[in-house]
Amino acid sequence: MKKFNITVNGNQYEVEVEEIKDSATSISKPQAQVSSAAIQPKATVAPKAEVKKPVVTSGAGSVKAPMPGTINDIKVSEGQTVKAGEVLVILEAMKMENEIMSPIDGVVKQIAVTKGAPVSSGDVLVVVQ
Known part of the structure; x- marks a missing residue:
């Protein structure tokens, strides 16, 4: 035993390895045994929950795209009253998916x-007054 x-x-x-000889052949087959006391489980680190930060553009008037992308959804309509921080x-x-807010x-x-429209960085998305 090694x-x-x-x-x-x-x-x-x-680990402890024991050599076992087969009686039919002279080939030795190694067999491993792991000592349960020697196993130290790896400490698991829980993955951090991804916090999605909404993108709020600064300034009044035109709300512009902060980055190039595609418009997935429009959450408001013309003439609708919105509050600061409301998703547009x-x-x-x-x-x-980035929430563009008022x-x-x-x-x-x-x-x-x-x-579904593609937009470039700086394109006007919505005008709020």
Whole structure:
């Protein structure tokens, strides 16, 4: 019986290997036994929940696209009263949905985009006054 220390994925294990001889052949077959006392389970780190931060554009008037992407949804209509922080449109960029919010309380004067339309950074999405 031989003892070995083995490291697997950063975890160290102590194993005992016993050589067993088969009576039909002279080939030896190694057999490993892991000492349960030597196994130290890796501490698991819970993945952090992804916090989706809504994108709020600054300034009054025109709400512009902060990045290039595609308009997935329009949450308001022209003439609708909105509060600061209310979602106006959903912009998909790099496989992520970004909530574009109103920077001010006001009334939606114009919606400058349509659902499914591609937009570039700085394009006007909605006008709020």
